[in-house]
Structures are given as structure tokens and as C-alpha cells.
Amino acid sequence: xxxxxxxxxxxxxxxxxxxxxxxxxxxxxxxxxxxxxxxxxxxxxxxxxxxxxxxxxxxxxxxxxxxxxxxxxxxxxxxxxxxxxxxxxxxxxxxxxxxxxxxxxxxxxxxxxxxxxxxxxxxxxxxxxxxxxxxxxxxxxxxxxxxxxxxxxxxxxxxxxxxxxxxxxxxxxxxxxxxxxxxxxxxxxxxxxxxxxxxxxxxxxxxxxxxxxxxxxxxxxxxxxxxxxxxxxxxxxxxxxxxxxxxxxxxxxxx
Amino acid sequence: xxxxxxxxxxxxxxxxxxxxxxxxxxxxxxxxxxxxxxxxxxxxxxxxxxxxxxxxxxxxxxxxxxxxxxxxxxxxxxxxxxxxxxxxxxxxxxxxxxxxxxxxxxxxxxxxxxxxxxxxxxxxxxxxxxxxxxxxxxxxxxxxxxxxxxxxxxxxxxxxxxxxxxxxxxxxxxxxxxxxxxxxxxxxxxxxxxxxxxxxxxxxxxxxxxxxxxxxxxxxxxxxxxxxxxxxxxxxxxxxxxxxxxxxxxxxxxxxxxxxxxxxxxxxxxxxxxxxxxxxxxxxxxxxxxxxxxxxxxxxxxxxxxxxxxxxxxxxxxxxx
Numbered sequence: 001x002x003x004x005x006x007x008x009x010x011x012x013x014x015x016x017x018x019x020x021x022x023x024x025x026x027x028x029x030x031x032x033x034x035x036x037x038x039x040x041x042x043x044x045x046x047x048x049x050x051x052x053x054x055x056x057x058x059x060x061x062x063x064x065x066x067x068x069x070x071x072x073x074x075x076x077x078x079x080x081x082x083x084x085x086x087x088x089x090x091x092x093x094x095x096x097x098x099x100x101x102x103x104x105x106x107x108x109x110x111x112x113x114x115x116x117x118x119x120x121x122x123x124x125x126x127x128x129x130x131x132x133x134x135x136x137x138x139x140x141x142x143x144x145x146x147x148x149x150x151x152x153x154x155x156x157x158x159x160x161x162x163x164x165x166x167x168x169x170x171x172x173x174x175x176x177x178x179x180x181x182x183x184x185x186x187x188x189x190x191x192x193x194x195x196x197x198x199x200x201x202x203x204x205x206x207x208x209x210x211x212x213x214x215x216x217x218x219x220x221x222x223x224x225x226x227x228x229x230x231x232x233x234x235x236x237x238x239x240x241x242x243x244x245x246x247x248x249x250x251x252x253x254x255x
Numbered sequence: 256x257x258x259x260x261x262x263x264x265x266x267x268x269x270x271x272x273x274x275x276x277x278x279x280x281x282x283x284x285x286x287x288x289x290x291x292x293x294x295x296x297x298x299x300x301x302x303x304x305x306x307x308x309x310x311x312x313x314x315x316x317x318x319x320x321x322x323x324x325x326x327x328x329x330x331x332x333x334x335x336x337x338x339x340x341x342x343x344x345x346x347x348x349x350x351x352x353x354x355x356x357x358x359x360x361x362x363x364x365x366x367x368x369x370x371x372x373x374x375x376x377x378x379x380x381x382x383x384x385x386x387x388x389x390x391x392x393x394x395x396x397x398x399x400x401x402x403x404x405x406x407x408x409x410x411x412x413x414x415x416x417x418x419x420x421x422x423x424x425x426x427x428x429x430x431x432x433x434x435x436x437x438x439x440x441x442x443x444x445x446x447x448x449x450x451x452x453x454x455x456x457x458x459x460x461x462x463x464x465x466x467x468x469x470x471x472x473x474x475x476x477x478x479x480x481x482x483x484x485x486x487x488x489x490x491x492x493x494x495x496x497x498x499x500x501x502x503x504x505x506x507x508x509x510x511x512x513x514x515x516x517x518x519x520x521x522x523x524x525x526x527x528x529x530x531x532x533x534x535x536x537x538x539x540x541x542x543x544x545x546x547x548x549x550x551x552x553x554x555x556x557x558x559x560x561x562x563x564x565x566x567x568x569x570x571x572x573x574x575x576x
């Protein structure tokens with residue numbers, strides 16, 4: 001079976017606070033870019049599918065040329081192939097349109113795996129939109145893949161406070177969370193090999209679709225108001241500090 | 256602008272943040288309808304009426320007891336046709352997120368996802384939301400009909416019981432074949448408070464390391480006294496001190512309680528991305544230089560193994576618990 005992992009190149013989470021409104025508005029970021037941490041989990045899930053049930057796992061992203069670095073990380077972790085769909089302007093609906101076209105072109109994909117959300121766009125909407133565009137079922141917030149066979153895929157989903165075991169027929173889209181397991185480190189030899197791979201690049205035209213028109217419009221990029229917090233420290237014995245703290249919290253009306 | 260608000264249910268119970276979506280709609284217009292989908296939902300329907308929706312569409316069916324994207328989406332599309340609403344609002348829960356995204360995809364409409372604020376600008380909704388994990392705020396508008404938005408839990412005031420009355424319209428379940436087969440349901444222990452809905456959260460971090468079991472027992476005891484949810488930092492989860500569903504932060508849950516007590520948590524930016532919007536933050540940490548103190552309103556530079564039990568004792572004494 002063929003598994004395709006959709007990834008995105010996003011800022012290193014440690015550097016997110018450094019992003020300025022101007023950078024965010026232009027999309028030209030000066031911070032270090034890496035594989036979206038949720039997508040590292042998707043890669044891990046895709047690789048585990050290949051190891052457990054056989055088949056081939058590839059990676060795909062929508063982005064500019066620089067996003068090839070993210071694909072090389074996926075190759076270094078163990079993905080067998082990688083594809084860049086070149087487009088830097090699409091919103092989440094446009095990215096889904098391009099990915100859906102790429103999945104169809106790929107041919108016999110049985111499972112598309114994505115991370116649960118991205119640390120830049122923060123919508124968590126991509127797996128669902130992609131599945132609707134493909135006409136496939138979608139299983140979001142997947143903590144564990146229980147079984148995969150010709151009949152379908154069975155997973156455990158974390159939904160609210162509940163854990164649901166759900167089965168869906170193939171092909172299907174699956175979005176994973178952290179419980180799927182720690183992403184593996186790329187081996188030295190795989191990093192070397194990945195660096196030499198020529199990553200194929202496709203455009204919307206190659207995929208036979210129009211470049212998507214955005215339906216989500218963002219404006220007035222700004223920093224959130226700074227926390228008005230000058231910390232008030234309570235000293236003395238733990239009992240004294242605790243008593244004074246509880247008084248302060250009662251005065252704030254948060255207890 | 257006419258609103259249709261999705262009131263989410265789970266096995267007959269309301270998902271409480273739905274009242275915030277209803278409250279947001281009622282604050283923006285007086286033409287507000289609601290749709291309740293589920294099984295054994297008479298109490299939820301009654302509540303929806305009392306809280307001020309002018310018309311409540313009800314789809315009550317055994318096949319709707321649990322959220323099913325295919326079926327619930329088909330029902331919502333039916334009701335949108337009947338209602339003619341211009342805008343569709345839902346709480347940004349996991350199911351609300353999926354429902355809104357699927358509706359947008361099918362209708363060729365955008366979604367204002369996880370909005371922190373919402374307003375009406377002519378015939379469009381305008382939202383404020385965070386991107387880059389809350390490090391940048393933007394105004395967002397979307398194309399298409401209906402106008403769709405999901406609302407960050409605890410960012411909007413809930414619609415209160417106003418003793419209102421409304422038309423209740425019973426709607427047949429849409430004929431939708433679901434591809435999903437639920438084989439099992441496991442629920443959190445009763446009494447456990449949901450992190451995203453909690454008004455108080457007590458969280459533990461690496462600071463519990465010398466005795467993680469005792470550390471989280473102490474945290475749970477305080478949380479129990481306060482009716483609070485129990486959270487954790489990534490470090491505590493990765494070390495196996497507590498399970499992932501308690502993780503607050505970048506790769507965990509984003510929360511916004513009135514009170515967040517961080518015990519033995521250093522305050523890495525990835526943790527702040529999850530709890531930085533809390534109203535009041537209390538830091539308890541042995542290291543007075545820990546970054547958590549720079550975002551905290553109140554702090555105790557001390558050992559959580561001493562301070563947390565002292566807090567429990569003070570809460571018992573002062574709140575009579």
C-alpha cells in the first residue's frame with residue numbers, strides 16, 4: 001500500500017515569539033524553519049505503517065523552494081520519496097486543493113497522514129478539508145493506529161475527554177497527535193542520502209488545477225497585548241506564603 | 256445577519272462551550288437560531304430555548320448519539336437550507352473544528368477558525384485570531400456563504416438562562432451513509448474536569464521529578480479542592496509522570512482559565528503558547544530565575560512539595576473545604 005505524509009515547514013517553536021507583524025504579513029520570516037512538530041509525528045506514523053503493514057511511505061509539502069529542506073528531513077527520517085508542490089500564497093483551503101490533486105495524481109494512495117495542526121496557521125482544518133476534496137473519510141486526533149487491512153483502517157481517536165475506537169474504509173485521511181509515538185531521529189547515513197536526492201517539483205498546472213484563490217483573508221497583523229504582569233512574590237514559610245497567596249487570589253475573585 | 260449556532264452534544268449531554276457560541280451570536284444580532292443534534296437531548300433543547308435562541312432545530316436520533324462527521328454535516332446542511340442563516344457558528348472543540356472545516360470545504364466557503372473575538376461588518380463576519388501559536392494576532396474575514404466561524408472555548412461569554420421561549424422544529428435525520436464505525440468508547444473518570452473548559456487549572460512540571468507520583472497526588476488534591484483541571488508541562492509528560500491528555504502547550508492543549516497555577520514548571524515558550532492567555536498566573540518554582548515568573552501575576556519561590564500542600568491547607572481553612 002502507498003502512504004503519503006503531508007508536511008509543512010514552519011518556524012522552530014522556540015523562535016515563534018521573535019516573529020514580527022511585518023514578517024507575518026509578508027510571509028518572509030527571518031526565523032529558523034523546521035518541520036512542523038505535529039508533522040514529525042505524522043512522518044513517524046507513516047513510517048510505522050510502512051514497517052508494520054508493508055508498502056511505501058512518501059512525503060509531500062506545499063511551499064516555496066526552501067520547503068525542500070523539510071522534505072529532506074522527512075527523507076532522512078525514512079520516507080522513500082518526496083514531492084514539492086510549489087505555491088507560497090495558498091490558504092488552508094488552497095493547500096488542500098493542491099494536495100488533493102497531488103494525491104489523485106499519485107495514484108494508489110491508501111492512507112494520507114497529516115499532523116493534527118500546524119504551529120503557524122493553527123486551524124487544524126487541513127485534514128478535514130483535504131478529505132472532503134478527495135471524497136474520503138477522515139479520522140482526526142488519532143492517538144493510535146490499531147489495524148490496517150483491505151477492509152479499512154481502525155484507530156483510537158482522542159475526542160474531548162473520550163477515547164473512541166473507530167474504523168473507516170480505505171482510502172482515508174488520518175491526522176495524528178503526540179500519542180502516536182516519539183518521532184525517530186534521522187540516521188547519519190539517511191541524512192547524507194537525503195541531501196543528494198533531487199526532489200521533484202510540481203506546480204498547480206502540472207496537477208491540472210487552477211492556482212487556488214484564497215477564501216480566508218488576514219489583515220492588521222499585530223503583536224498581542226503584553227501581559228500586564230509584574231509578579232508579586234510571597235515569602236516566608238510555605239504556610240505563610242500559601243495563606244497570603246490564597247488571600248490575593250480571593251481578592252482577584254478567581255477562587 | 257441571521258445566525259445558526261451549533262449546539263454540540265455528546266451522549267445526550269451538552270458540550271458547555273456551545274453556550275459561548277450562542278452567547279456570541281446573541282451579542283451580535285437578534286436573529287439567532289440554533290441546531291441541536293444528538294440522542295436523548297430533550298434537556299439540552301430546553302436549555303437552548305431558555306438561553307435565547309429564537310428557533311431551535313432538533314435532530315434527535317440514536318445514530319446521532321456520538322458525533323459523526325458525515326451524518327452531523329448532512330444534518331447541518333439541511334438545517335442551513337431550512338433556516339436560510341447567513342452565518343454558522345460553533346465552538347472550536349475537536350468536533351466543532353471538523354464540522355466547520357467540512358462545511359467550508361463543501362460550500363467553497365472560508366472558515367474563521369478558533370476566533371478570539373467576533374464582530375459583524377456589513378454582510379460579513381470579522382474575527383480576531385492568533386497565528387504563530389498566538390504570537391501574532393490578525394483580523395480575519397472569509398469569502399463564501401454561509402459565513403463560518405469557530406470560537407475559542409472560554410473566549411466568549413456564555414448565553415445565560417433568560418427563561419426565554421422559542422419555536423422548536425423537529426427535523427428528520429438526513430439520509431447520510433456514514434463511513435465511520437465506532438467500535439469502542441472509553442471515557443475519562445467521572446469528575447475529571449476538562450482542561451479546555453476549566454476555569455482553574457493546576458499544572459505540574461519537571462519540578463515533581465524527585466517523587467512524581469507524590470508530586471501529582473499533591474497537585475490532584477489541590478485541584479480537587481478547587482474544582483480544577485490537572486495540567487502538565489511537556490517535560491512531565493515526556494518523562495512519563497502523567498499522561499498526554501494533560502499536556503498544556505505547543506503540542507498539547509491550549510487553555511485559557513481564570514487561574515493557572517504552574518507548579519515546578521520553568522515556563523518554556525512552548526508551554527507559554529498553551530497557557531499565556533490565562534487571566535491570572537501563579538508560579539511556584541524553586542528557581543526564582545525561572546522564566547515562568549516573568550509572565551506570572553503571583554509567585555512563590557519555593558519547593559512545590561511544601562508549597563502545594565500548604566496551599567491545599569490554606570484553601571481548606573479559608574474556603575471551608
